[in-house]
Amino acid sequence: MSLFTLLRRNLLRHKLRNALTALAVAVALFLFCFLYSVITTLKSAVTSSSADRVVVQSAVSLFMDLPKTYTAKLADVEGVESVARWNWFGGVYRDPSNFFAQFAVDPEIFLAQFKECVITPEERAAWLADRRGCLIGRALARKFGWKIGDTIPLIGTIYTRPEGAAWEFTVRGIYSSSKTNLDESTLWFQYEFLDESIVNGGVQGPKGVGVFYVKTKPGTSLAEITQRIDARFEGDEQRTLTQTEAAFQAGFITMLGSVPAFLSGIGGAVLFAILFSVVNTMMITSRERTKELGVLQALGFRRAIGARLLLFESMLLCGLGGLAGLALGASTEGTFREMFGTQIPGYTVEPLTLVIGVAIALAVGAAGGLFPALQARGLRVADALRAEA
């Protein structure tokens, strides 16, 4: 027998009421876990970006192409090791709701620049040998049940074939990613195939290059090379905007506008609402136990003990509810990764998110129990003993 025995038994005293409160906390913490993980997943693409790659786009807009001639000009800039062309393809597989990213790239250079894109030597050779071949991410393959050798038909929305015919790509490799900056939900195909189709195949679409991924030579300062590249094209056909890969990725998050803030706002509002629910539960609990708090004082326990019992009970209640919600959040990581694989690629529940979640649950419990605890602390024993049970 200890005061913890009393605390534990009190927690189970009104099972339904406490279970419902714990459930409310669990739902709130599950929601927090999900929303916070969405934000950290989006940001992790920035934090895990390569330190030796820069991205060159048009200074006017990301949606404005750069001339193909810039490929060679970029390669001549001091400090540049390799240049890969990237074009956003924007094809539709059966239905627009089946959205996933597709890029036309220079395959050999792309694979050399992105060591985090992991494929077997056989897959690499097969992709390089097939003009119509493509590489797809593991998550994408799982989502649509694609395997090596399958043909993926895509209707071009930016690059349209005559009479709206479908583009057909053969799966030559399924990659996995060793870093979170590269998701596993993208399709890569050969830039030359796209270019040839535009030049000779009657395909309508932009003739330039969307962006250039530039790998720098070892020891090159990223700050210096971004300035050097932009200076090189200052008086050219089009001005460029060169950014580190991290800044480029961060730009996409900025393009989402206030979505991260909005998600944080929703999570915060839910937690705030739950706080009132906890306060309500603990106020009822405190009122019901007024006489018992008086008995504890009469037995010689200091007033603070009764107050602490209420505070810890609230924290325990919220802590248990929070743990349940966070456990659900962690255990559904794989499900959400599948479900939102193309919208939030690489969805991950970080251990830090769980730690923050536990801290929030305990803080909600402490805040919820504080007012009843202060009330209990102010109780005069003679008055408490006169209270109705």
Added chain:
Amino acid sequence: MSSSSQDRRGRISIAGVRKSYTRGTEEVTVLSGVDLEIEAGRVVALMGPSGSGKSTLLNLIGGLDVADEGRITVDDTVITALRADELAAWRSRHVGFVFQSFNLIPVLTAQENVELPLLLQPLSKAQRKEQARYALEIVGLADRAGHRPGQLSGGQEQRVAIARAIASDPTLILADEPTGDLDRTNADAVLQMLRRLADELGKTVLMVTHDNAASAFAHQTVHLDKGALAGVAHA
């Protein structure tokens, strides 16, 4: 838990005690200068009409409330001079309470309820268990140790409350209407038990009661009326 006649403790000295409450804008005087001496090891019944100040006097003696004026001394301790935390510590060592509605903690078993005040004593877990068991044996409820209050009769609940009151071997047992919620048979059993605590264990027992039969079990009956001492009768 026993005491010889020479080292009996629990003598209470009350001098000029006044207590009033503010009800709305009105000040209500509950005790208007009470002087009383109570010998150690006696059973004292505090009687009087409702509102005469019996429970208030009991609360003041037990340190549950604070007198406006006057001095209450229990043995060598002037309890009217103690601060709230000091009073709590003093209560835990020297006072056991028995209430009309028993006031057991419903989620704890009889054994655990009796162990509760022992958490404040410097005892090991085994010692606490043993002492609580012994207190339950004294009130004849060792076989109900594992029962919760809801599984006990009213009389049994009050006996558990008495066991809780004596578990830490206090000097004083203060009982507020201990038979108020009991039938005659159980009430008499409780009164006999309180008398035994004084006779056999040397406790000073003060009980507030409306039960005229209670005076038959008391060594001394103190009558209060309108906040003042109206008379003292010795058995």
